[in-house]
Amino acid sequence: MEEDEAIRAQFPLSFGKKTKSQSHSIVAAHAATRRQPTSPTSSSLLPAPNTTVKSNIRQVGLFPYRKKSDFKGGNEQTTSSVEEEEVSQDDSGLIGPPRPPLTLNDDEVMVGPPRPPMNDDDEDEDVPIIGPPRPPMVESDVDEDEDDGLMMPDDLFRIPMTNEIVLKGHSKVVSALAVDHSGSRVLSGSYDYTLRMYDFQGMNAKLQSFRQLEPFEGHQVRSLSWSPSADRFLCVSGSAQAKIYDRDGLTLGEFIKGDMYIRDLKNTKGHISGITAGEWNPKEKNTILTSSEDGSLRIWDVSDFKTQKQVIKPKLARPGRVPVNYCAWDHEGKRIVGGIGDGSIQIWNIKPGWGSRPDIHITKGHEDEITGLKFSSDGQILLSRSMDNTLKIWDLRNSKSPLKVFDDLPNNYAQTNPAFSPDEQLILTGTSIERESTTGGLLCFFGRKKLQLLSKVGISSNCSVICCTWHPKLNQVFATVGDKKEGATHILYDPCISKRGALACVARAPRKRSVDDFVIQPVIHNPHALPLFRDQPSRKRQREKAMKDPLMSHKPELPVTGPGHGGRVGTTKGSLLTQYLLKQGGMIKETWMDEDPREAILKYADAASKDPKFIAPAYAETQPEPVFAKSDSEEEDK
Structure with a gap:
């Protein structure tokens, strides 16, 4: 026992352990990519439709399947398609096609594969044919009327589309x-x-x-x-x-x-x-x-x-x-x-x-x-x-x-x-x-x-x-x-x-992430980005920044534009509550917006000519009197 343990110590711990079968994962992977039945096709070259079998192992290609149409002229009983062939599993755990039935003859059990079936031409003679099935028929051996129902060997290439x-x-x-x-x-x-x-x-x-x-x-x-x-x-x-x-x-x-x-x-x-x-x-x-x-x-x-x-x-x-x-x-x-x-x-x-x-x-x-x-x-x-x-x-x-x-x-x-x-x-x-x-x-x-x-x-x-x-x-x-x-x-x-x-x-699953794949994202601090270590801006830039700030630059209020009262414009038709109430009550009337500017100026023309105060007396001695042409409208009326 000591020698066995010493020899066993020379091998890794995983030596001799049974490995898990990968067939199940392969079956699941290909089952997920299985195509759904599409519209009806017009060719027998397409693979056989999806059928239910007892095991999915045959569907993933561990056992190559064949079609009946691949064998013509030979005996169809010796070959079976995947639709007709079921996978059986007995008590011993063996997987594969079903065993041939046991035949009893004179209280004896037949051991070995069954005899090849008899040919149609030799049924009357009751002589079994031993050997491989006959080769498929070619065009020269088939009548013209029967040619449409057979597939030639050149057409046996199936479309991979399952x-x-x-x-x-x-x-x-x-x-x-x-x-x-x-x-x-x-x-x-x-x-x-x-x-x-x-x-x-x-x-x-x-x-x-x-x-x-x-x-x-x-x-x-x-x-x-x-x-x-x-x-x-x-x-x-x-x-x-x-x-x-x-x-x-x-x-x-x-x-x-x-x-x-x-x-x-x-x-x-x-x-x-x-x-x-x-x-x-x-x-x-x-x-x-x-x-x-x-x-x-x-x-x-x-x-x-x-x-x-x-x-x-x-x-x-x-x-x-x-x-x-x-x-x-x-x-x-x-x-x-x-x-x-x-x-x-x-x-x-x-x-x-x-x-x-x-x-x-x-x-x-x-x-x-x-x-x-x-x-x-x-x-x-x-x-x-x-x-x-x-x-x-x-x-x-x-x-x-x-x-x-x-x-x-x-x-x-x-x-x-x-x-x-x-x-x-x-x-x-x-x-x-x-x-x-x-x-x-x-x-x-x-x-x-x-x-x-x-x-x-x-x-x-x-x-x-x-x-x-x-x-x-x-x-x-x-x-x-x-x-x-x-x-x-x-x-x-x-x-x-x-x-x-x-x-x-x-069938290759994504790699599972382990502890070694975990990487901490480092936080990089730039010293010059912190306010403590940041360089002071130039005086020119400080002045430009101060000019943009209305409080630091002591910027005056902008002039009022548009109609208003008392030099102010408010959102309530007046900056003060009293102005708003007086306007609504009709006590303050603003008629200058409805007047003609020319008429508003000319209404002071007579007063300016009779009692000039500022500009007119300075030019009274040197300014010639304006002479206007008389209107001819009166003469035309006569």
């Missing part, structure tokens, strides 16, 4: 969104002129940003883009100068502004009007593309903020300046696309000796301003979103007409963009709120294979959906919403199929 968190902080529309390639940091820009940075690894359940920036005072943030190595990012505001920040939000520099008095845009060193969009080259870490309201696209080198590599002027039907509303790179960084203000879409191939002449020119792409463009990974499909309430899908091999036009998609913001799912089998975009509409902002999903609407997911009841993206590594959907009063970023995820990102911070 849970939702909201990144708040903005006071207006969130118009820009960027998630780095690893999925650890999120950038959001808004119409409130601010940029917020979120870090999933350092963020807890309060979902607060760790940094807030104002790139350019009084200008909205329109576009954000990470570099290929995610060590820097580009910020485009409504000003003519784009800025580059490092990963922690420190300013690295801003591009130069051009000369607005130069007519030819190719001779200017930079943009002369507000920048509408910008994107980092996906392959080159020092190349950036921007578009502006001055009607040009420019390619920049981040290593030199004072010069530009290339100036592209789009092709126009008439000479002039038409703004370029949007720009984007393809996945290889070898082509750029621009959405022009006249509704055209122009694509340039970057090659030696290339100029402003576009390689692909779609003259009538949209009827209104283009708000978003997106290349597919193979470079053959182009998505375009516009304020004419449409989403168009273009095949660049034959760009005379779009493959499909999805209309009735309200769009009131110049930053509404389309996006692809990670496997590019789904296309998603947001919608804006209309004045007479009863539905809020929606996130619409379309199938690329059959070019049809699959589902509409409600994101916000009173805000429009602007920017959206589906991160491939996190398998989470980001959507920004907002209006004139608020703005936020909604993150949709599924604990079973999503990774990191929102899952890392939802």
Whole structure:
């Protein structure tokens, strides 16, 4: 015993103690972010509706669940969905799916898993099939009439939308969104002129940003883009100068502004009007593309903020300046696309000796301003979103007409963009709120294979959906919403199929405050602020202060202005009570206010002429007698 105690003394007291399970806290955290059932959708790609199970462990992804529709052609009895599969707990405390029922045959108990069920074709032969279920059927094995009722393996990618968190902080529309390639940091820009940075690894359940920036005072943030190595990012505001920040939000520099008095845009060193969009080259870490309201696209080198590599002027039907509303790179960084203000879409191939002449020119792409463009990974499909309430899908091999036009998609913001799912089998975009509409902002999903609407997911009841993206590594959907009063970023995820990102911070509770966190706020006393140690003011300042004080300066009373009696004016029509009573009784009559001033003076004219006293006798000998012209009125009357 003594040896055991000596050995035990070498280990800490917590060694060997059972740790509390964290599954309960994880379950509670994800249950709080569970999305409420939304409006009916038109797709079986959505996850199964919420159902009641005996344990919430399966809901948070500790056991991956499957759907019946995932297995076609095989035996459905071997797999069960989460709705039908209940979690049982026996006396031994084991958690898991229910055990198979015991079958008695000739007083013997069957031990082991049940036999695989028989196939439909072999029911008559009573021969059991041993082995895994048959592979799912493909299109070649299915008749054309039965093709509509089956889901192909390409369509099995579910939308992660069972849970939702909201990144708040903005006071207006969130118009820009960027998630780095690893999925650890999120950038959001808004119409409130601010940029917020979120870090999933350092963020807890309060979902607060760790940094807030104002790139350019009084200008909205329109576009954000990470570099290929995610060590820097580009910020485009409504000003003519784009800025580059490092990963922690420190300013690295801003591009130069051009000369607005130069007519030819190719001779200017930079943009002369507000920048509408910008994107980092996906392959080159020092190349950036921007578009502006001055009607040009420019390619920049981040290593030199004072010069530009290339100036592209789009092709126009008439000479002039038409703004370029949007720009984007393809996945290889070898082509750029621009959405022009006249509704055209122009694509340039970057090659030696290339100029402003576009390689692909779609003259009538949209009827209104283009708000978003997106290349597919193979470079053959182009998505375009516009304020004419449409989403168009273009095949660049034959760009005379779009493959499909999805209309009735309200769009009131110049930053509404389309996006692809990670496997590019789904296309998603947001919608804006209309004045007479009863539905809020929606996130619409379309199938690329059959070019049809699959589902509409409600994101916000009173805000429009602007920017959206589906991160491939996190398998989470980001959507920004907002209006004139608020703005936020909604993150949709599924604990079973999503990774990191929102899952890392939802279950992380805020750190409890300890005694060490208590800091006494010291009271700092400035000796010179106390009257005892304060310096005496100068004599000049003392005189100025004394002049402002009516008692110290012996300031006389101001003269009375306006009508009054006895040189005083009171609020009761007289400064004294007797004056007020005499006036009210009619004993004091003041008629001089009702007389004509000229008549009041002339009534003393006769007395002054007969008995002059002061001024008239001094000038009696020298002053000539006035001779007035006689009136001719009497002669005219005769």
